[in-house]
Amino acid sequence: xxxxxxxxxxxxxxxxxxxxxxxxxxxxxxxxxxxxxxxxxxxxxxxxxxxxxxxxxxxxxxxxxxxxxxxxxxxxxxxxxxxxxxxxxxxxxxxxxxxxxxxxxxxxxxxxxxxxxxxxxxxxxxxxxxxxxxxxxxxxxxxxxxxxxxxxxxxxxxxxxxx
Numbered sequence: 798x799x800x801x802x803x804x805x806x807x808x809x810x811x812x813x814x815x816x817x818x819x820x821x822x823x824x825x826x827x828x829x830x831x832x833x834x835x836x837x838x839x840x841x842x843x844x845x846x847x848x849x850x851x852x853x854x855x856x857x858x859x860x861x862x863x864x865x866x867x868x869x870x871x872x873x874x875x876x877x878x879x880x881x882x883x884x885x886x887x888x889x890x891x892x893x894x895x896x897x898x899x900x901x902x903x904x905x906x907x908x909x910x911x912x913x914x915x916x917x918x919x920x921x922x923x924x925x926x927x928x929x930x931x932x933x934x935x936x937x938x939x940x941x942x943x944x945x946x947x948x949x950x951x952x953x954x955x956x957x958x959x960x
Contacts (some may be wrong), residue, residue, distance in 0.1 A: 830859060830877040836897030837872045837887055841865070850890055857886045869919045871897060900925045 841847050847865050850872060854863045859877035866872075874883050880896065887894040899915070899922035902908035908923045915924045 830879070832861075832875070832877055833880075835874045835878065835880045835883045837874070837884065838870050838895050838897050838899075839872045839887060839890075840870060840893040841867050846892065850887065850892060853886060853890050854883065857883065871919075898924050 839850055841850060847867055851863050851865055854860060854872070854874055857874075857876075857878060860874055860883075861876035862874075864873040864875075872887070884894060884896060899918050901921060902923045905913055905923050905926070907913065913923045913926055918924060
């Protein structure tokens with residue numbers, strides 16, 4: 798009978814290989830959260846309210862930066878967080894909180910329509926609508942400079958004919 802010294806290493810190498818094969822099928826990959834910014838509208842009246850909201854949001858794991866603009870009632874949270882968790886944490890302060898509902902008025906087709914116009918909105922902003930009105934004449938203006946260049950274009954059938 799011949800005894801080889803490489804036997805135990807051969808067996809342990811085989812066992813490692815088999816355990817790797819078994820574990821690869823059952824590994825749970827953790828989703829990596831992406832760096833994102835969450836804007837909230839939070840009702841704040843004083844420095845104490847501002848400090849309370851900031852400290853509460855900074856205690857949330859994954860938060861890198863919290864910026865507060867009390868004049869606009871806007872809180873911007875940056876970090877590896879989810880919007881739902883940030884909203885829930887902000888509501889735990891007892892303040893009235895909602896996701897930032899405003900967009901620049903240049904991105905809305907009819908910024909003074911009843912559903913969009915909001916007197917409480919900061920200057921230059923209107924309320925964001927999820928659905929566009931059913932009118933076929935509505936076009937969304939993405940870049941105001943393209944509007945002005947096509948307004949007097951020869952290719953535009955509705956262009957101004959004043960010369």
